[in-house]
Amino acid sequence: MNFQVIKRTLGWLLIFEAIFFLVPMLTALVYGELEGIDFLLSALICLSAGFLLTRGKTKNNAVYAKEGFVIVALSWIVMSLFGALPFWFSGVVPSYVDALFETVSGFTTTGASILYGNEIEGMPKCLLMWRSFTHWVGGMGVLVFILAFLPLSGGQNINIMRAESPGPEVSKLVPKIRQTAGILYLIYAVMTVLMFVMLVFDMPVFDALTTAFATAGTGGFAIKGDSFASYSTYSQIVVTVFMILFSVNFASYYLVLRGRFKESLTEEVRAFFIIVIAAISLITLNLCLTDSAAYEYTTGEAIKHSAFSVASVMSTTGFATANFDIWPVFSKTVLVILMFVGACAGSTGGGMKVSRMLIWGKGVTNDMKRMLHPKQVKKITMDKRVVGHEVVRGANTYLVAYFMIYIASMLLIALDCQDLVTNFTSVATTINNVGPGLGAVGPNGNFAGFTALSKLVYIFDMLAGRLEVFPMLLLFAPNTWKK
């Protein structure tokens, strides 16, 4: 294990985090809030720790696969530990574990909160800005951001990018990793600005900015107690569209920019849109056809709410315009399934990813054919390209590890004596980085009622979900640290 390079990267990460703190500091300055001092203090702590860690020369800059995993896992943990400081210093969140939960939920673009609606609305604006901004930073990946700016260690940085970026297969857009990271962030930033401009006509600048950050990262922290219900229909539609856009593979946008439209509509993207449309239709029909006293929707409202909820859950954002906890069981079930499916690989969304679903689906069909014709040779293909054995195996191992964590988490959460629906969906919503679940953690609920142990479990789940399980698991595997 090359500790020097790990130390150095963590140092740079903290320096960058100190720079990120400038955003809430500026907000505090604009609104004249004293909490800005807490950010200044946190930034100074980050800077000094960062400078200490980056000091000295590293002799060996090699980042092999194991360093890549460890750097990514440690970076996310360290970044969250320091990112939680302002919440804690300001006294808005008195418990450090709660502050950490809120920050991890931000960076992993989950959007699950331990705060009640009225607490959120009473929060200083600079803290609200930091909450939303963590989504933006975490969405595309902070190390990818650093890679775009710093020549860290040359070619082997692909190991860092592979470990941080979501999806079964990570490839570059252009030969150089720095340029690839730069292009990704450019597309990301331009889309965020576009969204901000479309929203700012309809709501205050602060609201538009935080909403754009939270949507771009597919995070889901809202600055109002009722999430997104009180905004105009226009804004809700804009957010719906952008939630869907941010959960499409960014490589497709690059292909569109290069004028290769046909290639940009990959199998995964097509499947993603089919699932979105199917889910919206099913839920709309279900809402219209079921007689319920709990809600009263016109057909238009039903379409709007179902589209917003489907986009929000499948992109793993987690905004809400309606409390879907009171919807019929069928609609709720569809939404829970969508939580697991998640967004496209290479987007800012979480979940298991549509491309993995395709690989598994095709794998099952192939194996069924092979049962009928034992000698048949058949390969799994995507976009007319053979999916390598390694990739298929990786996806299968991911599934097993994912559910092992899922089961262990449910067992630990069960100590809290919540009902099974809450229990099941709370783990689903954190490990898939969605935000709201059902029951006590539904769109109108929050995670405040859990014990510190459960919160730590959720923190682990959110990080494991965002980093796709293995970096976090490897961090705790004794083999990783053996000499």
Next chain:
Amino acid sequence: MKIIIVGCGSVGRTLAEKLNSDGNDVTVIDTSAEKVRTITGRCDVMGVVGNGATFTTQREAGIDTADLLIAVTDSDELNLLCCTVAKKEGYCKTIARVKNPEYSEDSAYLKEQLGLAMVINPEYAAAEEIARVLRFPTAVKIEPFAKGKVELIKFKLSKDCHIVGMSVKDVAMKYRSDILVCTIEREEEAYIANGDSTFAEKDIVSIIATPKNANEFFKKINYKGSAVKNAFVVGGGGITHYLCGILERSGISLKIVEKDLATCEELSSQWLKSNVIHGDAIDRELLLEEGIDKAGAFVALADLDEENILLSVFAKSAGCNKMITKINRIDYDHVLNQLDLDTVICPKNITADTIVSYVRGMKNTMGSNVETLYNIIQDKVEAAEFTVKEKSPIAGKPLAELKFKKDVLIASITRGDKVIVPRGHDIIEAGDAVVIVSKQRGLHDVTDVLR
């Protein structure tokens, strides 16, 4: 510059690493996903899996915007096809590796008809290098400089040399030879020589001089080394074939040991002057019988690296003074240096080096005015040739009055037909071609060396 490399064998890999560290945008193509993955995990290049000769794959690798395509797969035909397709589709230059002697005899035709920028034959390049060493056996490496008028000669100091322990200044005072000491390598470190540098035993020194002056200098300092008269060659493969052709009129006679009778017959019928012996070179008695101890040089060109290394070590112990060893695997060259094998020739490395220096030259003509670039000490010291422009700050003043950066040396000045090995009082004029040796890589202009 955007470069596409087809074929991820050892040459492709070396090229990808070097071209990438020079700051080019490199994309590699190979049919083996495994090989592509290995290479993209090691250096910052993009990988495309597929057949590099197909239009689809090339397009995916971005042939439309590429500046250069290098085809170094195992198959000559595939390489040529890759280049043809690339030429039709893109606006890039193309380089093909062609191994088959029958094709490479046509290389001029191929270059012209297929529009190739360069056809490289690794075995021929290796044979050329070996011939150069045989003509000057005590040198570690000889490179033609300034269009061949002067040579860069690298040699290792033995303890009988008079200059061991002296400084560069003293040597210049005492022997008054018209040579320039360029670099001194000592224990993996490379130094650019200045007046106060001293020579020690086992240093690898490089000097720049005309062949005549160099010979005089070597005589004065008691350094033994003139062209060998006869060389002992093991193995009758492609390199041997080319070597016979190159050395035909040089007065160096070859004795070739080859175990395959048909190859022996072919060689002896084609190269009448050479002495072909049918037998297994591993046979110690045979080598002694044929007079390995009296040979001017021993050249190991068998197929197996292990065999070549073993034979060279044996030749040294038998009393041969000059060994040349061919090695195919390039990964362990630093270990081989410790074995004291004199000259190690690696055809794949030569191929990669030749292509890299072509690419550097091509890149430099795009933005700066470097004419040729030489790699003097692997990845440490480079020499670049520039043409000095009118009103250049470097022109018109005696060199001693110019303020140069650290570790920079003006190695030669070419004015018309004349080559000057510069001294402090020499003045560079506009229009001169100067060669600058420096540790700083990526020089773009002659003024970059001034402080």
